[in-house]
Amino acid sequence: MAETRALQKEKTRQAIIEAALTQLTAEHGFSNLSLREVAREAGIAPTSFYRHFADMEELGLTLVDESGVTLRQLMRKARKRIEKKGSVINTSVDTFMEFVQKNPNIFRLLLRERSGTSAAFRDAVAREINHFKDELTDYLIFENNYPQDHAYALAEGLVTLVFNSGADSLDLPKQKQNELQQRLKKQLQFIAIGATALNENNMQGDKR
Amino acid sequence: MAETRALQKEKTRQAIIEAALTQLTAEHGFSNLSLREVAREAGIAPTSFYRHFADMEELGLTLVDESGVTLRQLMRKARKRIEKKGSVINTSVDTFMEFVQKNPNIFRLLLRERSGTSAAFRDAVAREINHFKDELTDYLIFENNYPQDHAYALAEGLVTLVFNSGADSLDLPKQKQNELQQRLKKQLQFIAIGATALNENNMQGDKR
DNA sequence: TAGTTAAGTGTACAGGTGTTCGCTGAATTG
DNA sequence: CAATTCAGCGAACACCTGTACACTTAACTA
Structure with a gap:
């Protein structure tokens, strides 16, 4: 197999996106949304965020x-x-x-x-x-x-x-x-x- | 005279308001505008802000x-x-x-x-x-x-x-x-x- | 199977934040 | 003139932020 790594990566990528969407409520806009919060919600370390996106x-x-x-x-x-x-x-x-x-x-x-x-x-x-x-x-x-x-x-x-x-x-x-x-x-x-x-x-x- | 104190207070109040308006540009919204930034721009100590407004x-x-x-x-x-x-x-x-x-x-x-x-x-x-x-x-x-x-x-x-x-x-x-x-x-x-x-x-x- | 790649981690740092507290000094009051 | 009020201050606090760095460890490659 040569897919499970890329697959896992895509999975956490989606987790990050979902985490961000979850936190985007009426009271919480994107601009007051921190990298650390998103990472926490997605269940990864803050630094891992950078493996998927250069910044917020x-x-x-x-x-x-x-x-x-x-x-x-x-x-x-x-x-x-x-x-x-x-x-x-x-x-x-x-x-x-x-x-x-x-x-x-x-x-x-x-x-x-x-x-x-x-x-x-x-x-x-x-x-x-x-x-x-x-x-x-x-x-x-x-x-x-x-x-x-x-x-x-x-x-x-x-x-x-x-x-x-x-x-x-x-x-x-x-x-x-x-x-x-x-x-x-x-x-x-x-x-x-x-x-x-x-x-x-x-x-x-x-x-x- | 019994006016110069209230007058001065109103003056710095206006300074705060003006400072805030100055910082509200296309790139800088109200939600990413900090109390300290406003105070700095208005030329007062951060703590003095509270003499005029309870919060941002x-x-x-x-x-x-x-x-x-x-x-x-x-x-x-x-x-x-x-x-x-x-x-x-x-x-x-x-x-x-x-x-x-x-x-x-x-x-x-x-x-x-x-x-x-x-x-x-x-x-x-x-x-x-x-x-x-x-x-x-x-x-x-x-x-x-x-x-x-x-x-x-x-x-x-x-x-x-x-x-x-x-x-x-x-x-x-x-x-x-x-x-x-x-x-x-x-x-x-x-x-x-x-x-x-x-x-x-x-x-x-x-x-x- | 041995070597390489890369997603995810934990620590650490510098810098910003809001807010508390006790103080100063001038304007105001009586 | 003496007492009081109160706008403004500086230091200190606990907290959160982004990001650099060196690392582990599992998946991939040849």
Whole structure:
């Protein structure tokens, strides 16, 4: 056999990642998360941490990347649901909120580091969010024949509203969460309908 | 005279607040800001800090409150400008972006602590943002005769979009900032027009 | 099987942290 | 003028941090 060593290494690597995610709660952000704490939680000596990551920032970026994977799975899931069920807005919102509820710590990480202290982090998170914007932009161009900049502005608005509602819903009791979710759907309708209306106006203008 | 002592105390209190604001940069968040650092910057002994604040959290909440004052001045300014110049969206956005540019550190504080580690902080920031939402809601009810919940959903959407663009614009070069600002205005138009359209629909529905 | 590689360990160090305590000296009071 | 208040100080405390270094020991290689 020539695998058990690499396998064990991967195992403790995952233990470190899991330990970090466990410690990322509402009260404990990544920036006040110490290498020693993570090592303790992962069940290894502090110095062993360096066998896997150069420093905490490298671990953090790994976490953001992992969350990106999860997010993209989420998008695929939403797309499949939409193909079957219809209603784009309702399905997308429900799917997204489901994700936030199931992975609060991952979402919290993205949320915080979006405006956090490290430029590398901010960029990494922005990249993930841009995936959403870009994909949605393409969809809007394809589906509604919007011009590029029009579609992008709309997509950005939609993503912003969804993402922020996710943030706000994190610490809310279930009933308030539902209210928020209903309000979000309303807001998405507003902006989508407004975009349609303004697009038609412009097209009429072009014909004259 | 019976004032010079209290006066001096207020002076160092302000020095502490200013020191904290100075240290709140893009690279240095409130949570990795130490009592000793602040004291050093303010030119006092670490222990003297306690003569003014029980701990760092109390200082932080004071900062949030102060930023609230600044924000409310901002709102008044915007209102006056609107009375004179008209265009609600353009004026509001310009005024807000002006504020963000002039007080990046205060805005960064609000931005980060909105999803930060301390519940007291999060509540304080939410309170400030709610001022905006509520005031805007009243305006929309008064101006457009929207029903309460309709107005609130719209107001929340508008505030969310504006606030987020402020956040995104912080580290952008001037040209990108302008593009962002234009896009924001477009998004606000979308959502405002959509809200009008849907409101008229509902009113027709009521008359039948 | 003998030699090499490398994940994980334990010790140690220098430096930062929040906070307690007893003190000073000037402003304030009566 | 004498007594009191109190903002600011310096030393000391216990604690936690990241990281360098030399080591063990099990897995891999040739």
